Amino acid sequence: MRARLPLLLLSAGTAVLYLWRLGDSGWANAYYSAAAQAGAESWHAWFFGATDPAGAITVDKAPAATWVMGLSARLFGVNAWSILAPQALMGVASVWLLHAAVRRAAGEAAGLIAGAVLALTPVAVLMFRFNNPDALMVLLLVAGAYGTVRATEEASARWLALAGAAVGFAFLAKMLQAFLVLPAFGSVYLAFAPATWWRKVRHLAAALGAVVVAGGWWVLAVELTPAGSRPYVGGSQGDSVLELALGYNGLGRLTGEEIGSVGGGGRGSSGWARLLGAEMGGQIAWLLPTSLVLLAAGWWAGRATERIGLALWGGWLAVTAAVFSFMNGIIHAYYTVALAPAIGAVTGIGAVALWRRRREPVAAAALSGALAVTALQCYLLLLDWSAPLAAVVLVLGLVGAVGLFLAAAAPAAAVVPVAVVAALLGPGAYSVATAATPHSGAIPSAGPAPANRSGGLVLVGPGGATGNVRGGGGMGGLLSAPTPGDELVALLRDSEGRTWAAAAVGSNNAAGYQLGSGAPVMAVGGFNGTDPAPTLEEFQELVRSGRIHYFLGGAMMPAETGSDAAERIADWVAETFTATTVDGVDVYDLTAGAQR
Template identity: 55%
Template sequence: MTLLIPDGQTHTRTRDRAGVRVRVCSSRIGFTVLLLATAGLYLWGLGASNWANAYYSAAVQAGSQSWTAMFFGSSDAANAITVDKPPAALWVMDISARLFGVNPWSVLIPQALMGVATVAVLYAAVRRVSGPGAGLLAGAIMALTPVAALMFRFNNPDALLVLLLVVAGYCTQRACEKGASRWWLIAAGVAVGFGFLAKMLQALLVLPALAGSYLVAAQRPLRRRITDSLLAAVAVVVSAGWYVLVVDLWPAGMRPYIGGSQTNSILELALGYNGIGRLTGDEPGGLGNLNHDVGWGRLFGFGMGSGIGWLLPAALICAVAGLVITWRRPCTDPTRAALILWAGWLFVTAAVFSYMNGIVHPYYTVALAPAVAAAVAIGAALLWQRRRDIRSAAALAGAVAVTAALAVVLLGRHGDWMPWLRVVVTVGGSGAAALLLVAGRLHRRVAVLVAGLATVSCLLAPAAFSLATAASPHSGALPSVGPSHGGHGSITGGGLLSAPNPRPDLIGLLKQGADEFTWTAAVVGSNNAAGYQLAAGAPVMAVGGFNGTDPSPTLGDFVRYVDEGRIHYFIVGPTVMMGHRTGSDTHESTAIREWVEGRYPELTVDGTAVYDLTQTPASSQPAHSSGPRCAHLRAPA
């Protein structure tokens, strides 16, 4: 049978197919450029940060030397104590270090690659509901958010956490689609569960948004939606709980002490120091609440504003406008479902970060970046489609104007750094906002130019800040965004922010005979221990864990280790604690230091006080344990 088609219709179909091929090719090229540019930004000059957060780099070094240390996330290969987070993020770096050796690049490259993967998954999620243009916009916003440029070039657990949460968001979107398997929602639960193994309860902040979007918008009967949600909840518990159960059941005497807890308990760590305590400020072993900026203004303050604040108002405007536009659509509308997901993620996480009373650091806000990017992209795409409606045009114009004004304020906090940028953003943002009001009446090509001007005006300032962040080395426990004079870019120094950088004579002393001891040295605080351990390449005991407040080892344990010849030196490192101390939780580390100083002669090496614990004590002062002796005696792994 022959089908006869009029010539005009044949030409029309040919043109349509050609147009589709061009659009597909353009979107693929745009996606490739996006990923290459993101990789360049996150990989460029990465080695300048050296060990970045030495606390985690030392744990990677330990994990590359001991499978036990790798599994538990120990600070040292002799397994004295763990880091104060679960070890999933360390596992990624441990594998890299085992393959390519322990060096700054093997530690940091996985973080950058996780950043590229996050941008790719976010692009895919937004593209499914709003098209490739919106997907590219979301990916660009994500990549150019300054706090993302900071944390995807740094070795904290946040990079893995954000990647897993974005994967969970993508899987939830897929689960809401018609005919989708329930395994998509279960996969989302697994991603959140493993996010828990990266940073504990912070991973659960997205659950209300994921569950809400599926229960409201999934194209399933209500009974099926409820059943699937329960199965996904089980997936979260299983994928997170297996590790908690294993550690909890593991005999305490055969594993390291759980850093960050006061009772050697991973449940206490999850629910206390890394859980409810972060909200209330009552964190056993913590340093108390050092923040006095509780409220919504925190996200725009001097700490968090430069990292995440740039597009927050635009995200709110676009999300609300998008929900209004889709309000009368069927509950199963994919765009509406996506808006519920990303806007819910944004609101819940922003509220918690704004009002938590415990330890909170500006870089935590990287968890907001995907939600900000998706909300802006999806909402802006809806508004642009309706730009002939003055209400949509006004919402777009308002979002651009507010973003430009906020950028000028945030840039103004950094003095003379690129003052011309404020002028450019002001002029470009004002002009774009005015033109957007009449964009619906402009020729299509002119309107596209206006959209481009608006996009550049909104992204120029955070992009410049991201480039400045990438150009600055960052180290220590509290990295910050921006140019080098505004961040903790020094690779030397000590204390809470940075690990010590020992000089050659001290390094040589620590290496001498290190194989004859379980720990070549002990020092109060994990950051101090990390600096010496990375330099010497041998285990260094972190007395008291990260803050020096964990009751491990007790004085009795420490004395026994010394008597058994397991510790060579005790180093009096820089003070690792700041702020007020809670209760008597610093007693053990203080008692150990006082016992050493009162019993052994001091040796000064490269300006650092060192005590050789193998020498005859200068004093016969007896040791008195301040509490019950711990049973967790460990042999070298």
């Protein structure tokens, strides 16, 4: 029991940090909260990931994350805690699994360091307290890494297949982003598993099959279901999951050719400076330069199992960082949570490998330099937020770096605590500030406020949006959800017998009205309002059949590409019906007959 006490304390501390005042964020991302609400009311909506119980259109991702939230909401009611708590528990599980995976490669100390770094990475605190799909994806990818570690130790086809299944299911959370770890997983198994090349190739082929089955069964189910018997696939222009996965959520993110985008999506300037720049630095860059130092030095100092671990997690880090740095499509700072497990693992493995050889001048110098880089990076990241704390971290880091350089003579009991505090105080304080700050909307940002700050060693702020683009939609917009007033809520609830109480352009507008009233609201045009769902003719037929009671008006963001069906619908409603103003929102009664 005593041997497991540090892990228990780490897990308990992570749970407190991730669950503390969790309900303050309310619906967080109302887009996914509305899908969870829909799934709690309708199994049909739950399976397809629809944003309303009647199943007009799906979220623009596969629905694995909304499955979890929908089940929780079905069990515990639709509220902030039932929707957000599953992500927090996924965070605790991710820390535990990361510790388990790293411990097998480099021992208990390395596992604890890795888990602590993940737990205290600000963007991880943000996303494990939020309801975007990233939390589930990270958990599944860490599970896949653990399976790969076990498989590589034993040349086990079973463990490798389990790793493949985890990655495949992660595809159902965040689509093609989940596959960025596959090059590292496959290369490590091929290079280090104790088996013949032919046997390893067979195992990899079977694991790839597991990826396809775990990620493809739902895609096949949707593609085989007649379009009239399921919701429209949000985010696609052709009502196709394959188009969504390969286009808007796939290659389009690399090339910038995302059909249906309305712009303002945080593309920014590509290049290595992006991860250290103003938009992303405070999210992930605290130990990023340090991990690169420890990756190289740890490979030199490490044992065979440690090198395997560094190859696995270093490969994950390198591929994911390269893609995030150079992709030309929509990218948001919170995507960088996918780097946090790899940074934690590399830091833990590299630090332990070097500490073991600390009496050698090269190892001592590498340890000292890594901590000095950490102190400088954290100082720069903290400077705009808390100059006194930045100074404390810098001083502690430099004192610790001197101690590590003299590690052969300095007592470990004095050097190690100073080094650990110096490395984790900055991101830890920023993480506590993140947990203490409510976050909502489509593009959350870690920290005490979603503002740009200096990025650290590379003081370059990438151009582009930071997630503050707003389009009016009544009281909401493209990226934020409205909170309907009491009179409007009463109006929407008085729509029994209608399939949809109302329709509104854009998923966040619809989500706000639906969550506030509990009545189903159709998201015309999907998230961006640029999906051809429904078409004007389909909407007119729904109105004639009395299935939609109200249309809630508001301004829209202009579309760069994609369908103009939502704009045409809004124009037709405005030309055909008379608006009344309810709680500041233009409301059109579609059951009153043509008024103009």
